[in-house]
Amino acid sequence: MTISRNARLLLASLLGVGLAFIYVPLSVVIINSFNASKTFSWPPSQFTTMWWSKAIENTGVREALKWSVLAGLSATAIALILGTCLAFAVSRYQFFGREVISLLVVLPISLPGVVTGIALNNAFTKQLGMSTGLLTVVIGHATFCIVIVYNNAIARLRRMGTSLQEASMDLGANGITTFRLITLPNLASALFAGGLLAFGLSFDEIVVTTFTAGPGIQTLPIWIYNNLFRPNQAPIVNVVAATLVVLSIVPIYLSQRLSQDTTTGGRF
Amino acid sequence: MSGTVIVSIKGLTRSFGDVRAVAGVDLDIYEGEFITLLGPSGSGKTTVLRMIAGFEKPDSGFIELAGKDVSQLPPYERDVNTVFQDYALFPHMNVISNIEYGLKVKGFAKHECNARALEALKQVRLEGYGERKPSQLSGGQRQRVALARALVNRPSVLLLDEPLGALDLKLREQMQIELKELQRAVGITFIFVTHDQEEALTMSDRIAVFNNGRIEQLGTPREIYANPVSAFVSEFVGQTNRICIESVRINIRPEAITVSKSQTSGNRSLQGTLRDVIFVGATTRYLVDTSCGTVISVVPVGELKIGDAVTVSWEKEKEFLVH
16 A cells, blocks of 8 residues: 655654654653652753662562562463463363353453452452451452463464374373473464563553552552652652563563464464 | 275264264274275265274274274274374474374384484485474475374284375376385385375276265275276266267266277267367377267377267277176
8 A cells, every 4th residue: 555745744744643642741750750859840950860779778668579570470460370271271162152161261451450350359358357468469360460471372372273183192192291302392482471471460450459559568569659659758659650561561572572473383 | 805804894884973984884804905985075985994993982893903892992002003194293292202202102212212213214215304393394295204203112903094185286196106106115004085086097006985974885906997887986087088879878988989080999989079178198088979979089090089979989898887
């Protein structure tokens, strides 16, 4: 398709405006994390790394980081195991209610976080009599992390088809050996990409976390939210936010690279 | 054909939902033979092959392999190997690892796996390709790797599921000859599934013609071509003329019919007009409109032009399936 010069210019400027809307505010956050003025006067008159060293020393930030990493890793681990099992069941076996299960698994990602949060909070504290803590956060996060892993795994399994597994069994390998030597290696990059995205989702989740964390646990996003309007903490919030931006780029970049690889390295 | 029966199939049936894919198949396959299961798609030939391999369980009936009932055993406990239609090479392994796979999972020592894999690679004339990934090979090369990966296990039976379907015509004809030679060299029983009748005629010791989940005819290529037992077989294997003459329906092959302006050769003849002449490489087909419909001949006598009044004639003895 060819488009006229003017149309191209228009599209390019629209794209520029769109991207600017997203990335200019983000860069302001990053620049402000080096802004020497405590009130973030703009443009910054002086730069400093003081906020960064303060942030590193801040025990609240450290605690929050610890909880975020713990919750993210645990939720991702649960999602990897359950999501893969589910993907196998749905893609390889015929059973009653298969399509319904597939839908129910994917649904939580589109449910409003506030609904999931309230429902889980209610279930944990009222019905089950549990106290909120790390475990409840992990379960809450796992509900949507599973979706990512499941979607990645099922797409790969469908594309793989069944003939590789059949070939392996035909050559003398039983089900377990076939899974270990054939299925898993061909599934690994999809699972890794899914795991990275799931961790990313968990790491910046705030709504479900609010309802499932209870008073004892502050993840990074919650810490930011709680400290945003405290004048003393504002510079440190910028540092934490800047760190989160940079850290978020890594899993997205990696998982995109991995999904590209697999379009050429899969079946033929 | 005689000898030791290596695969014995008795009363085999298999349905998928309401579809009876295999509706009662009995077949004895002899050691060292090249047998082809030939039929249109949906005739049940692939399902029979998959049941021999162990990917499908029969609803009823038995499959005996070397005298032992294997119909309920999983694929990895059967002494058969399969060459798949899409080759199913393991994309994350190089060629040598693909070939070694079967020996490795059966617990052979590393050096033996390697030595036998290299030998198998040589057998399919792919020396030096061991380090390549399957994605770096052409279709024909993948085909050979798939063959080597199966044959290296020295199975008592090799199953081939339309393995040449994805190759272009030239390569397919070359592989047909190679496969036949390879089968003679290794002496393993080959069970070959195809819908291509020419392929079946070229390669097989015997052909089982499948239709609607049953074997319609079993015999050598020559028997099946010369004496088809049904209209289906006669039309599916080779070309045939179905002519109604003196209120009797007969079948006759195009190569048994002579077309000429004046001469008749044989004790049957029909008058007609030459409608078309179709050049198909090795032969030329002459389409003649007669009072009994269009008759195809491939044996012209003298110069013929489209529109000529001609006579088609044949020996009554060459007719088959006379009703």
